[in-house]
Amino acid sequence: MFRKTLLAACAAALTAVPCLADVTPVDPKGVIEARVSAEPKIQIAILLDTSGSMDGLINQTREQLWRIVNTFATAKKEGKRPRLELALYQYGNDGIPAAQHHVQRIVPLTTDLDKVSEALFKLSTNGGNEYCGAAISHALGELEWSPSPKDLKLIYIAGNEPFTQGPISFRDSVKASIGRGIVVNTIHAGTQEQGISDSWAEAAKLADGNFLFIDSNRAVARVDAPQDAELARLSQAMNKTYIAYGGEGKAAVARQEAQDKNAMGVSAGSMSTRAAAKASPMYRNGDWDLVDAKKEGKPMKAVAADELPTEMRGMNDKERDAYVEKKGKERSDLQAQIAKISAEREQYVQGELKKKAKDSSKTMDDALIESAKSQAQKADFAF
Secondary structure: OHHHHHHHHHHHOOOOOOOHHHOOOOOOOOHHHHHOOOOOEEEEEEEEEOOOOOHHHHHHHHHHHHHHHHHOOOOEEOOEOOEEEEEEEEEOOOOOOHHHOOEEEEEEEEOOHHHHHHHHHHOOOOOOOOOHHHHHHHHHHHOOOOOOOOOEEEEEEEEOOOOOOOOOOHHHHHHHHHHOOOEEEEEEEOOHHHHHHOOHHHHHHHOOOOEEEEOOOOOOOOOOOOOHHHHHHHHHHHHOOOOEOOOOHHHHHHHHHHHHHHHHHHOHHHHHHHHHHHOOOOOOOOOOEHHHHHHOOOOHHHOOHHHOOHHHOOOOHHHHHHHHHHHHHHHHHHHHHHHHHHHHHHHHHHHHHHHOOOOOOOOHHHHHHHHHHHHHHHOOOEO
C-alpha cells in the first residue's frame, strides 16, 4: 500500500519527482552494527527551513542542540538505555538544486552528535521555495529508519511558509510516514492561527504528531552559572581520554574540539550543556574512539596496527587492552564529576529563570523537547 501511494503521488506531479522507492537508502557508518543490537533506538530527523527569513530558527537550534540531547540522557526502555540517532536536513534554500526540490540531507541518522553540531554551524539562509511535502518525502526515502515498531522514530519539520507548497502532496508524505511508524511533528515559526490556516496543524494530525508554534526570533534565555568554568575545564580534560583510530580519527578529534569552541562561542551555558551531553550515554564515538569501541564490544586485536595511534603501535594485545582500560577509567571518573556538577548547575539555572519575567512563547528547543519527551513516554520510554 505504501509503495502504491507513493507511485500515485509521483505520477500526479507536474515535474520530475523521485519516488521513495527509487531512492537508495543510506547505511551510515555504525548503523549495520547497531541493527543487530538489542538496545532500543530513538531516531529524530530535524528538517529546517533555511530560506531567507529563518536565521533565528537556525540560531535557536544551534544554541540548544545539547539541551535536546540531554533530555534523553536518562531515558530507558525495558531497563535499557536507548541509542540516540539524529539526522539533519535543510529545505527551502535556492542554493539547493530544484531537481532535489530544494531539499538536502546534511547529516544521515548518526550517533556522532558532533557531526550534527558541525553541520548546524555551517548552515546559512538563502531565499527559496519551501516544499514541506518534498522535505518529508526525502527524509523517508534517504534515511535508514529502524524497521522495529518498538523504536521511537520522529520527524520534526520547522518553517514558516504554507505546508501545501511543492510538487509532492504533504498529505501523501505524512500518511506514508505514519504508515511506517514514523511520527511527523510540525513546528510553525509564527502564530498558532497562521499555522492552522497554512495546514501545519493538519499535517501533524495526519501523522499522529504534534503541531507546535514558536517565535523563531526570540532569543534563547541564558543564565551564567558559577559551575560553568569548572564544567568547561572537565570537558577539556575528558577530550584527553579519547583514543582516535582509523581513517576518521584525526578529523573526529578536530571536530570535537571545534564543537567545544562553537558552544563556548555561543555562551558559557551552551558549553555547559555540551559538557553534560558529552558525559552522557547519548554521546557515542565508537567508530573513531577506542574507548567507546571497546565498550561496544569491538576487540582491540580487530584493529589493524596501522590504524592505531602512534603510542599504541608497539604494544602487544594485553598492553593495548590495559591502555584503553586506563583511559576508560579516567573518562568514567570525569563523567561522574560532570554529571554531579551539571545537576547542581541545572538547579541553579532553574532557580534563576523563575526570578525572571516569563515569556509564554516557545523556542525551537522548547517545542522539540516538550513534544519528543511526551511521545517517548507514550512509546514506553521512562525518564
